[in-house]
Amino acid sequence: xxxxxxxxxxxxxxxxxxxxxxxxxxxxxxxxxxxxxxxxxxxxxxxxxxxxxxxxxxxxxxxxxxxxxxxxxxxxxxxxxxxxxxxxxxxxxxxxxxxxxxxxxxxxxxxxxxxxxxxxxxxxxxxxxxxxxxxxxxxxxxxxxxxxxxxxxxxxxxxxxxxxxxxxxxxxxxxxxxxxxxxxxxxxxxxxxxxxxxxxxxx
Numbered sequence: 001x002x003x004x005x006x007x008x009x010x011x012x013x014x015x016x017x018x019x020x021x022x023x024x025x026x027x028x029x030x031x032x033x034x035x036x037x038x039x040x041x042x043x044x045x046x047x048x049x050x051x052x053x054x055x056x057x058x059x060x061x062x063x064x065x066x067x068x069x070x071x072x073x074x075x076x077x078x079x080x081x082x083x084x085x086x087x088x089x090x091x092x093x094x095x096x097x098x099x100x101x102x103x104x105x106x107x108x109x110x111x112x113x114x115x116x117x118x119x120x121x122x123x124x125x126x127x128x129x130x131x132x133x134x135x136x137x138x139x140x141x142x143x144x145x146x147x148x149x150x151x152x153x154x155x156x157x158x159x160x161x162x163x164x165x166x167x168x169x170x171x172x173x174x175x176x177x178x179x180x181x182x183x184x185x186x187x188x189x190x191x192x193x194x195x196x197x198x199x200x201x202x203x
Contacts (some may be wrong), residue, residue, distance in 0.1 A: 003080045003085045005053050005087045010106060012203065016149070021089075022059075025161055033048035033049050041058065045074060053169075058071065067115045068120055069119055083155055090110075092133060099130065101182075103176045
């Protein structure tokens with residue numbers, strides 16, 4: 001069994017936030033599979049056929065900084081190892097419009113990932129889909145992630161969510177290495193890499 005986790009904050013006020021792209025992607029996967037959400041594991045979950053493979057979709061309802069509690073409950077119930085938990089989250093250090101797949105590494109100050117490290121995978125040995133939201137040119141990071149996408153970015157958001165769902169389906173079929181090769185080589189050559197700031201936390 002595979003566990004696909006979309007990170008976000010519960011409630012209507014947060015639904016369109018940059019921080020909630022993980023929820024948006026698993027909602028798209030559930031829509032494709034015509035799966036119904038139920039409440040359990042301190043979250044909302046659904047059993048779904050994702051790209052022809054059986055999986056559990058999970059949206060923790062604990063708020064971002066306690067996401068690991070929900071992931072742990074689901075992982076223990078279904079006996080899912082860290083390498084079979086695919087976490088979809090917003091990523092400040094990837095420009096908006098780009099997706100990256102990753103296996104392992106640090107949490108870079110992302111409080112949802114930090115909680116998963118604490119409760120489920122101390123070594124961070126789980127695959128991830130990093131949905132680029134970029135960094136703000138001005139202002140606080142916390143305000144940026146908890147704000148909605150700009151009007152111009154919102155135009156392409158649906159397409160990006162669909163591509164992220166496609167990448168998740170590929171992970172289920174072919175594994176993380178293939179998904180990394182597909183996504184990570186597709187970055188725009190005009191983008192300059194952003195400096196990573198592991199000490200910046202998000203809500």
